[in-house]
Amino acid sequence: MNTALSEASAFSTDDERWTAVLNRDMSADGAFFYGVRTTGVFCRPSCASRFPRRENVDFFSSADEARAAGYRECKRCQPGGLPRELEIVNRACAALDADPQQRLTLAQLSEAVHVSPFHLQRLFKRVVGVSPRQYQAAQRGAALRDSLQRGVDVTRATVDAGFGSPSRMYDTAAAELGMAPSDYRRKGAGLRVRYASAPTSLGLVLVATTDKGICKIAFGDDPAALADELGKEFASAELIDDPARLAPFIDQVDAYLRGTRQRFDLPLDIAATAFQQRVWEALRRIPYGETRSYSQIAEAVGSPRAVRAVASACASNPVALAIPCHRVVQKGGSLAGYRWGIARKAMLLDTEAHHEAKDAGNTTPPIPDMDHAA
Ligand SMILES: [Zn+2]
Incomplete structure (x- = not known):
């Protein structure tokens, strides 16, 4: 009954934190970090490296705090990496x-x-x-x-x-x-598809375009594998590696990932079933920085019972970011799946959470109760 209370107070004292370090307690990972003065390195509680002496240890509640105090990340437990x-x-x-x-x-x-x-x-x-x-x-x-x-x-x-x-x-x-x-066949015969890939903070991005618009935005770790996937999807199309032509589109992706752009000015040229089209349109209406559940999207497209079909339509989104399927999460807030990896979804939502939505009336931000308080 008081689990919330005991969880909230777990690792709040230095004694509790030190005990967690000595136990290499994985459940403490993320709750705090410790820095070792003699090495200048900071770690997760569960780090497998040699125990420091207690008097040389500083505790921090975030990786940023540890860095601000001048500590470097431990190479072994990579405390600045993913949870x-x-x-x-x-x-x-x-x-x-x-x-x-x-x-x-x-x-x-x-x-x-x-x-x-x-x-x-x-x-x-x-x-x-x-x-x-x-x-x-x-x-x-x-x-x-x-x-x-x-x-x-x-x-x-x-x-x-x-x-x-x-x-x-x-x-x-x-x-x-x-x-x-x-x-089920993707067309591509008679099409000319230009593409390019480039490194971003989310790994490699591949952007491909027909003469009419963007037909694919995908993330991956290996340029050959990304090009290979494109080749399979557009098996009958003429594929042209064209970094110069794609540069402005890749710039938009890059700006988006840095949080300096919130919308894409990209015409899309994608094949969709009628249902996918409805779902994808609904996804494009989710404001920057917000999320919806699969059942909310199902309701929005007028098929409240088609939650699984909605999830499947999200998973088949051909254009990452331009159709923001990363903004759909499980009802309880868990991330659910992402075609390009859960870690990328987590980072995208994190980026959006840290940049205020620009088209949500930020010119006149609500100032709650200030007038009344004065
Ligand atoms: Zn470590």
Whole structure:
């Protein structure tokens, strides 16, 4: 009953903090950091490096505070990096993504990421919004979409995607694809697609455009893999690597990630089913810096029961940022999935949270109760 109270007061005294350090208590990660005067380095409580002497330790409530006091980040526990729990979930997702055909049990997965099954299940659900098992089912759907886009025949594609048998796949395919699999082909024949990739604070971005508008904005870690993915999606198109032509678009992405731009002046040229179109339009109406739940979007498009179809439409968004699918989160606030990785979604929402929305009436900010107080 008083868990909120005890959590709030956990690690609030230096004694509690020091005990957490001596226990390498992972649950304290994020709650505070400690700096070691003799080395000038600061760490997470769970850091595996040698224990410092108590008299050489300073405690800080944030990484920024430690840096401001002149400490450098520990290379071992990387206290300025992602929160440890996001790293764990990222590693779990990577393990599940590695081979969608293989069905990993929770026990196998927990062994792969070195976290207890109980802890992993809870953490995964909290961050992603679904269990590892549900996540895997969704990934099989995505693998199926990919195969079909490449033009692999339906029977082969379903087996490759780990569905086991085509009949089994047809049960779930309508929900995953929004239409019959044999109809699912991205066009591209006769199109000229220009593209370029560039490094950003979120990793590499690839932007591609037809003569009519942007057809793809994707994030990744490997330029060859990004270009490869584009090549598969537009298998019949003529692809031209054209950094000069794409430079202004990439500049817009860059400005967005730095928080100096909040809207894109980009015409879009993307293929969508009627339902995707409704969902994507609803996403574009979410103001900068705000989030909505999947069920709110389902309501906004007039299909309040189609929450899963909304999630699927978000996951198939071809243009990161321009259609801000990162602003849709789970009802309780957990991040749910993101086509380009949960960590990127977390960073995008963080950037938006730290920059005031420019088109939300900031010229006349409300000044609550000041007149009455005076
Ligand atoms: Zn450390």
